Amino acid sequence: LIVWVHGGAWRAGNKSSMPLKSLVKDGFSIASVDYRLTPEARFPANVHDIKAAIRYLRANSKRLGINTETIIIAGASAGGHLAALVGVTNGHALLEGDLGEHPDASSDVQAIVSFYGASNLTSILSQSTPHGLSVRIPALQLLLGSQPEDDVSLAELASPVFHVESSDPPLLLIHGDQDPQMPINQSHELVGVYQQAGAVVTMEVIHGAAHGGALFYDGHRLNLVKSFLKKYLIVIP
Numbered sequence: 001l002i003v004w005v006h007g008g009a010w011r012a013g014n015k016s017s018m019p020l021k022s023l024v025k026d027g028f029s030i031a032s033v034d035y036r037l038t039p040e041a042r043f044p045a046n047v048h049d050i051k052a053a054i055r056y057l058r059a060n061s062k063r064l065g066i067n068t069e070t071i072i073i074a075g076a077s078a079g080g081h082l083a084a085l086v087g088v089t090n091g092h093a094l095l096e097g098d099l100g101e102h103p104d105a106s107s108d109v110q111a112i113v114s115f116y117g118a119s120n121l122t123s124i125l126s127q128s129t130p131h132g133l134s135v136r137i138p139a140l141q142l143l144l145g146s147q148p149e150d151d152v153s154l155a156e157l158a159s160p161v162f163h164v165e166s167s168d169p170p171l172l173l174i175h176g177d178q179d180p181q182m183p184i185n186q187s188h189e190l191v192g193v194y195q196q197a198g199a200v201v202t203m204e205v206i207h208g209a210a211h212g213g214a215l216f217y218d219g220h221r222l223n224l225v226k227s228f229l230k231k232y233l234i235v236i237p
Contacts, residue, residue, distance in 0.1 A: 001066050003054060003109070004032040005086075007077030007212075009139040010046065011038040019217040020074065026226055029066045031057055035082070038142035043158050048097025050086050051107035059102035070233050072111040074225075076212065077182065078139075080117020084160040084190065087112035088168045094157065111233055112171045113225055115216055116182045119190035120162075121148045121155040127183035135181055164193045170200040170232040172225065174216060176209025202228055 004020060006013040015032040024030060035049035054071060061068040075083035089095045090108040118124055121140065125148065128136055140147060148155035156162045171194055175187040187203060194201035204224055209215050 001029045001031060001057065001068050001070070002072045002074055002113075003050075003057070004030060005035070005050060005073065005075030005079035005083045006032065007075065007079040008037070009135060010043075010078040010082075010143045011139060013037075013078070019076070020222070020225070022222060023226065031066075038139075042145050043143050043154070044095050044097070046082055047086060047089070047095045048099055050082060051096055052099035054086075054107040054109065055102045055105035056100055058107075059105040070111075071109045072113060072229060072233070073109045074113035074115075075117065076115035076216070077117060080114035081119070081160070082117075084112055084114045084117055084119060084171070085158065085163070087171065088160050088163040088165075090169075092163070109169055111169045111229055113228070114171065114173050114187075114190075116175045116179055116211055117173075117186070118182060119160045119186045121159045122152060123189065124148075124183065124186060127185045129180050129183075131180045132183065161189050161193045164190075164197050164199065166198045168194070168197070168199045170228070171202070172228045173201070173203040174206065174221060174224075175203070176206045176211065176213075176215075178208055179211045181211040200232060 002020060004018050006015055006017045015034045018032040020030060033050055033053040035046040058068045073083045073087050087109050124136060144151060144154055173187045175184045177184050191201050191203050206215055
């Protein structure tokens, strides 16, 4: 099962945006989930919602006809950040939340696919272009209720790089090297901490690609996703 998390700078978007639909024909089930957006609720509400959705899917797997023994979380942009954060915080008490009717179901995931997402909110502004800053500063204000430098502990809690352990799920990162909104160094940072921890990580750099677009979901990239998952996961889907 692939759980897809949409993008939109944490403040916009919805579950109808789902670019991996074609993987259904390859035997994957896909669930695209909504989460509270930042005009309504700050972090960690979005993570609580996604983990609650995973618990719901596991608790109702028989009724829904899906195999939830192996769950891959994937997302793009803000959704890529949230997918990575959910993926590296299996069992994290502060981020688990208590939403929904299935508190005993597991929200653990077994693999992560992150398209051009943030990984370190304490460094992202220093890496950003002027255009990126114009997007990121107001988005972070809504996400955290402050700028990262004003609440470092909260920014670190919201940053995947500060949670990585050797036991974390295999991670695939896909990022364009001309991204004006999300610095590619965000993905490089996450690769670095994964490697230091001895966890499994692969990064695909799309040369000349900006922030999103058809190149990220073409046949080559979807085959890369499939190959990565089949290499590192025992049960597909």
